[in-house]
Amino acid sequence: MPLKQAITGAEAVAYAMKQINPDVVAAYPITPQTPVVEYFAKYVADGVVDTEMIPVESEHSAMSAVVGAAASGARAFTATASVGLALMHEVVFIAASLRLPIVMAVANRALSGPINIHCDHSDAMAERDSGWIQLWAENAQEAYDFTVMAYRIAEHKDVRLPVMVNFDGFIISHGVEVVETLDDELIKNFVGKQEKIYPLLDTSNPVTYGSIDMYDYYFEHKRQQVEAMKHVPRVFKEIAEEFAKISGRKYDLVDEYMLDDAEYVMIALGSTAGTIKHTINELRKEGKKVGLLKPWMFRPFSKAEYQRLLTGRKAVVVLDRSASFGAEAPLYQSVKSTIYEVASKPQMGSYVYGLGGRDIAPHHIRQAFEDAFSGNLIVDEERYLGLRE
Amino acid sequence: MAELKGWKDIPIGGLVVEPGSAKKYQTGTWRVLRPIFQSENCINCMFCWLYCPDQSIVVELVDGKPKMKGFDYYSCKGCGLCANVCPKNIDPKTKQPVADEKKAIIMKPETDFVEE
Numbered sequence: 001m002p003l004k005q006a007i008t009g010a011e012a013v014a015y016a017m018k019q020i021n022p023d024v025v026a027a028y029p030i031t032p033q034t035p036v037v038e039y040f041a042k043y044v045a046d047g048v049v050d051t052e053m054i055p056v057e058s059e060h061s062a063m064s065a066v067v068g069a070a071a072s073g074a075r076a077f078t079a080t081a082s083v084g085l086a087l088m089h090e091v092v093f094i095a096a097s098l099r100l101p102i103v104m105a106v107a108n109r110a111l112s113g114p115i116n117i118h119c120d121h122s123d124a125m126a127e128r129d130s131g132w133i134q135l136w137a138e139n140a141q142e143a144y145d146f147t148v149m150a151y152r153i154a155e156h157k158d159v160r161l162p163v164m165v166n167f168d169g170f171i172i173s174h175g176v177e178v179v180e181t182l183d184d185e186l187i188k189n190f191v192g193k194q195e196k197i198y199p200l201l202d203t204s205n206p207v208t209y210g211s212i213d214m215y216d217y218y219f220e221h222k223r224q225q226v227e228a229m230k231h232v233p234r235v236f237k238e239i240a241e242e243f244a245k246i247s248g249r250k251y252d253l254v255d256e257y258m259l260d261d262a263e264y265v266m267i268a269l270g271s272t273a274g275t276i277k278h279t280i281n282e283l284r285k286e287g288k289k290v291g292l293l294k295p296w297m298f299r300p301f302s303k304a305e306y307q308r309l310l311t312g313r314k315a316v317v318v319l320d321r322s323a324s325f326g327a328e329a330p331l332y333q334s335v336k337s338t339i340y341e342v343a344s345k346p347q348m349g350s351y352v353y354g355l356g357g358r359d360i361a362p363h364h365i366r367q368a369f370e371d372a373f374s375g376n377l378i379v380d381e382e383r384y385l386g387l388r389e
Numbered sequence: 390m391a392e393l394k395g396w397k398d399i400p401i402g403g404l405v406v407e408p409g410s411a412k413k414y415q416t417g418t419w420r421v422l423r424p425i426f427q428s429e430n431c432i433n434c435m436f437c438w439l440y441c442p443d444q445s446i447v448v449e450l451v452d453g454k455p456k457m458k459g460f461d462y463y464s465c466k467g468c469g470l471c472a473n474v475c476p477k478n479i480d481p482k483t484k485q486p487v488a489d490e491k492k493a494i495i496m497k498p499e500t501d502f503v504e505e
């Protein structure tokens with residue numbers, strides 16, 4: 001029987017990992033990821049999981065340890081945030097390049113400096129070209145569900161890429177919500193056994209991981225990564241379908257909220273989508289045709305989906321919780337370039353908000369929508385919500 | 390060098406799935422300087438064999454004793470280590486290099502051999 005629990009997003013992720021019972025967890029504590037590993041360490045101490053837990057001396061080591069574990073054929077997990085993810089950076093690329101099906105939860109937090117421990121998306125955005133699949137949760141429920149689905153996607157033979165489950169630091173990681181968890185047995189069967197590909201511990205079929213790759217083959221290996229990413233949307237949809245059967249919750253590449261007849265579409269990642277949905281409900285009461293398109297998956301960025309959903313709209317407003325200094329904000333950049341070729345182009349506007357945990361309120365969202373209603377959007381202009389001039 | 394394969398025909402992740410496959414890698418194409426063996430000066434001390442990082446010194450056992458036979462140019466990268474450690478290349482008194490014709494190993498630019 002599904003169980004309704006009042007838990008934080010961090011506990012929801014840890015609970016999913018308990019049910020998955022991974023072989024290896026290596027992590028280093030960093031706010032606001034710490035409770036994920038803290039809860040999981042308790043499962044290890046209580047003997048409810050069989051996991052080998054490695055408390056390492058840094059995030060660079062954490063990612064290195066899970067790379068080694070995954071190469072040996074183990075199911076490996078880590079979690080981090082912000083500068084911790086930044087410290088992993090080198091090995092984040094290696095994990096994807098070696099095609100290791102690692103899962104990592106990221107409690108999104110601003111990057112230093114000045115030092116700030118609160119939510120924004122600059123940590124994950126700095127890894128957007130690392131070759132990892134990026135899933136983005138709106139709430140604790142989605143963080144739980146994505147963690148359950150992540151290994152199936154990562155380990156799929158057409159994919160073999162690591163998955164990053166992003167959930168907003170503090171807002172999701174520390175906020176208590178009702179999360180519906182599934183039975184242990186159900187999760188165990190859903191996640192299943194890993195089909196091992198080239199495990200290092202198979203000594204009768206020796207393989208070398210991480211050998212030098214020169215100008216004669218490196219390019220070909222990168223092309224393979226490009227190809228693997230192309231398979232992700234299909235595989236994600238298949239696994240989401242299967243997950244819907246056991247959970248009743250249906251995921252897709254993007255979440256569509258009041259989108260069918262919407263003339264004005266807002267696009268945003270993570271927990272802010274909840275505030276946008278609330279604002280949309282209010283605006284709908286006022287007769288405004290507004291809707292939300294929330295990417296559940298940001299990498300790969302499935303262009304076809306956005307093209308299909310955005311052509312013919314009056315305006316598209318993109319909210320970014322990170323900046324790309326000297327260029328357009330990451331989500332806006334992706335959406336804008338994607339709709340270059342659509343038959344009927346909407347007006348577009350870019351809004352950066354919430355850096356370093358700055359609150360975003362319904363009136364901010366309304367302000368952006370109102371710019372769109374009055375035709376006051378400039379495609380090449382970046383605006384800011386909740387910033388003091 | 391084995392024929393270069395396309396991206397669809399190689400294992401993912403840059404994995405090397407065949408043990409000992411480095412043997413097939415023609416590192417000899419990297420060579421800028423080529424070691425030349427002058428057997429008449431060699432005392433078969435095996436220093437070159439011991440130090441060569443690419444196992445490119447060809448040795449034969451004659452009456453149970455190792456004899457330096459030359460180089461395996463398929464793998465020799467031309468690093469010159471063998472010529473550096475060869476005791477016959479240095480005058481023991483002055484510690485200065487001896488004349489080329491007295492050396493057991495001399496390093497020559499690959500450009501000298503382009504015609505071959």
Ligand code: SF4
Pocket residue numbers: 424440441442443444445446460464465466467468469470471472
């Ligand atoms: S030049 Fe270097 S690689 Fe070639 S035989 Fe001498 S030591 Fe070995």
Ligand code: SF4
Pocket residue numbers: 430431432433434435436437438457471474475476477493494
């Ligand atoms: S180091 Fe010089 S003398 Fe010794 S075996 Fe090699 S070539 Fe001959």
